[in-house]
Amino acid sequence: MAILVLAEHDNVSLKLDTAKVVACGQAIGGDIDVLVVGHDCAAVVTEAQKLNGVRNVLVADSASYTNHLADNVADLMLAIAADYEHVLAAASSFGKDVLPRVAALLDVSQLSEVIEVVSNDTFVRPVYAGNALATVQSLDDKKVMTVRSSAFDAVAADGCADLVTLSQDIAPQVEFVTQSLTESERPELGSASVVVSGGRALGNSDNFGILEQLADKLGGALGASRAAVDAGYVPNDLQVGQTGKIVAPDLYIAVGISGAIQHLAGMKDSKVIVAINKDPEAPIFQVADYGLEADLFEAVPELLAKL
Known part of the structure; x- marks a missing residue:
C-alpha cells in the first residue's frame, strides 16, 4: 500500500503541517511518498527528505507551479495518482483548495478533517462544529483525505528519503495574476505555540x-x-x-x-x-x-x- 502526501511550503521552507500529515500516513501504514510542487524549491526538498518514515520525495519544479495554483497542482496529482491508495494533505487553505479537485477528478468521495486513523479505510472526523465525532469507512479504491494537523504530532526530521524528479509535462490550466498578502514577523497562526x-x-x-x-x-x-x-x-x-x-x-x-x-x-x-x-x-x-x-x-x- 502506498500513500501520497502533498507537501505545503512557500518555495523556501516546508510547513510543519506536512510533518504532521506524514504522521497520519504512518498511522495508516504503508510506503509514504511526499510530493513537493513548486519552483526553485531545493531547500524544501531537502527538508522533506529528512522526514522520518518517508520513502521518496517526488519533485515537480517548474515556473508553472511557482504560486501553487490548485487546478495546476490537482492535474499533476491526477497524473501520478494511479500508484497510490491514499492521497493526503493538511486541512489548510491550500489542502482544502487542491484535494477536492483531486477527488472530483478521481471520481471518489473526499474525507475531510480526519483526526484519527482506525484502519486503512476507516477514519474519525469531527461533525457539528466538533460537537460530535463520526467514524467513517470509505469503500473507494482511493482515499483522498484532508488531515487536521493539530490532531497529530510531527514526525522527527531524522530520515533520508530518496529523490525522484517527475517528468510529467502538465500544461497549466490557470495563470497567476496577482495576490495581496499580509506580512508579519510573528509566527504563523496555524503552527504557533x-x-x-x-x-x-x-x-x-x-x-x-x-x-x-x-x-x-x-x-x-x-x-x-x-x-x-x-x-x-x-x-x-x-x-x-x-x-x-x-x-x-x-x-x-x-x-x-x-x-x-x-x-x-x-x-x-x-x-x-x-x-x-x-x-x-x-x-x-x-x-x-x-x-x-x-x-x-x-x-x-x-x-x-x-x-
Missing part, C-alpha cells in the same frame, strides 16, 4: 494593538474571532474558528471573546486556554483552564506590565 486572540469587545482595530504587544511579548501569533473579523478590526486570515483556522497551541489566550460554538470549534483542542472577559456567563469560561473576570482594558495592560 502561543496564540493571543481578540473578540468584538476590543471595539476597534486600534485597540488590537494591545493584543499585538501581548503576542509579541509571548512570542506568539495574533488571532481573532469571527465577530472581530466581520467588524473589520483585523484581516480575515487571522480568524480562528470553524470558518477560519483550526489551532491547537500550547497556550491560547482569548481576550474579549464570548465563546460562540463557531469559535470554540477552532481552538478547544489547545493545551491550555486562558480567558479574559468581564461577563461571568460567557461560554468561553466553560472550556477555559484559567479564567479572569475583568475588563480587558485593565487586565491586559497590567499583564503586559508584569511580563
Whole structure:
C-alpha cells in the first residue's frame, strides 16, 4: 500500500503541517511518498527528505507551479495518482483548495478533517462544529483525505528519503495574476505555540494593538474571532474558528471573546486556554483552564506590565 502526501511550503521552507500529515500516513501504514510542487524549491526538498518514515520525495519544479495554483497542482496529482491508495494533505487553505479537485477528478468521495486513523479505510472526523465525532469507512479504491494537523504530532526530521524528479509535462490550466498578502514577523497562526486572540469587545482595530504587544511579548501569533473579523478590526486570515483556522497551541489566550460554538470549534483542542472577559456567563469560561473576570482594558495592560 502506498500513500501520497502533498507537501505545503512557500518555495523556501516546508510547513510543519506536512510533518504532521506524514504522521497520519504512518498511522495508516504503508510506503509514504511526499510530493513537493513548486519552483526553485531545493531547500524544501531537502527538508522533506529528512522526514522520518518517508520513502521518496517526488519533485515537480517548474515556473508553472511557482504560486501553487490548485487546478495546476490537482492535474499533476491526477497524473501520478494511479500508484497510490491514499492521497493526503493538511486541512489548510491550500489542502482544502487542491484535494477536492483531486477527488472530483478521481471520481471518489473526499474525507475531510480526519483526526484519527482506525484502519486503512476507516477514519474519525469531527461533525457539528466538533460537537460530535463520526467514524467513517470509505469503500473507494482511493482515499483522498484532508488531515487536521493539530490532531497529530510531527514526525522527527531524522530520515533520508530518496529523490525522484517527475517528468510529467502538465500544461497549466490557470495563470497567476496577482495576490495581496499580509506580512508579519510573528509566527504563523496555524503552527504557533502561543496564540493571543481578540473578540468584538476590543471595539476597534486600534485597540488590537494591545493584543499585538501581548503576542509579541509571548512570542506568539495574533488571532481573532469571527465577530472581530466581520467588524473589520483585523484581516480575515487571522480568524480562528470553524470558518477560519483550526489551532491547537500550547497556550491560547482569548481576550474579549464570548465563546460562540463557531469559535470554540477552532481552538478547544489547545493545551491550555486562558480567558479574559468581564461577563461571568460567557461560554468561553466553560472550556477555559484559567479564567479572569475583568475588563480587558485593565487586565491586559497590567499583564503586559508584569511580563
